[in-house]
Amino acid sequence: DQQVKQNSPSLSVQEGRISILNCDYTNSMFDYFLWYKKYPAEGPTFLISISSIKDKNEDGRFTVFLNKSAKHLSLHIVPSQPGDSAVYFCAAADTGGFKTIFGAGTRLFVKA
Amino acid sequence: DAGVIQSPRHEVTEMGQEVTLRCKPISGHNSLFWYRQTMMRGLELLIYFNNNVPIDDSGMPEDRFSAKMPNASFSTLKIQPSEPRDSAVYFCASSFGAANTEAFFGQGTRLTVV
Numbered sequence: 717d718q719q720v721k722q723n724s725p726s727l728s729v730q731e732g733r734i735s736i737l738n739c740d741y742t743n744s745m746f747d748y749f750l751w752y753k754k755y756p757a758e759g760p761t762f763l764i765s766i767s768s769i770k771d772k773n774e775d776g777r778f779t780v781f782l783n784k785s786a787k788h789l790s791l792h793i794v795p796s797q798p799g800d801s802a803v804y805f806c807a808a809a810d811t812g813g814f815k816t817i818f819g820a821g822t823r824l825f826v827k828a
Numbered sequence: 829d830a831g832v833i834q835s836p837r838h839e840v841t842e843m844g845q846e847v848t849l850r851c852k853p854i855s856g857h858n859s860l861f862w863y864r865q866t867m868m869r870g871l872e873l874l875i876y877f878n879n880n881v882p883i884d885d886s887g888m889p890e891d892r893f894s895a896k897m898p899n900a901s902f903s904t905l906k907i908q909p910s911e912p913r914d915s916a917v918y919f920c921a922s923s924f925g926a927a928n929t930e931a932f933f934g935q936g937t938r939l940t941v942v
Contacts, residue, residue, distance in 0.1 A: 722870075750930065759832070759919055759933030760871070805871060814859055814878055816931065820870030 739806030853922030
């Protein structure tokens with residue numbers, strides 16, 4: 717039972733264009749969402765987050781959008797750079813507890 | 829701070845052997861998590877501790893898996909006996925506070941059971 721789903725295993729984008737990574741969740745108790753980025757042979761690192769009281773959060777080239785009614789969030793990277801090539805994990809949390817559930821990840825390739 | 833430190837980085841062991849993975853969280857963090865990454869399931873939460881107490885171990889796949897946190901600066905994940913299907917990358921992460929704070933991950937232990 718996957719509570720957090722990233723249905724695209726991989727995505728390929730040209731340098732300078734927009735990358736859009738999608739994530740769906742099923743548990744309506746989730747009220748905080750995070751994106752992590754992972755390079756090979758390293759642990760995931762935090763990228764950006766959003767609380768359920770917001771529908772958008774922006775940090776430089778990275779923007780996360782949250783659609784609570786659809787239980788869907790997306791990460792936009794504009795413009796995409798070759799250094800953005802990595803695996804991106806969507807994660808969701810119920811702030812009433814301590815548990816954070818991760819999706820399976822999407823591998824992003826940014827071509828120069 | 830050096831970040832979350834895991835050891836060993838790589839472990840190759842024979843089926844049936846005991847394996848112990850180690851983690852030193854960031855000083856001052858009060859939550860510690862063990863995750864397993866596989867191609868099929870992505871990052872699975874195995875167990876998490878708060879203030880050294882196991883809060884939820886529902887993600888531990890079988891009784892062969894056990895985890896301890898004897899103090900705030902050390903945790904172990906043990907597999908006994910190990911099986912080839914346990915082969916994966918195991919991550920330890922720590923955070924200060926609850927689920928709405930970012931977690932800091934170690935570099936992981938790549939376990940291969942032959």
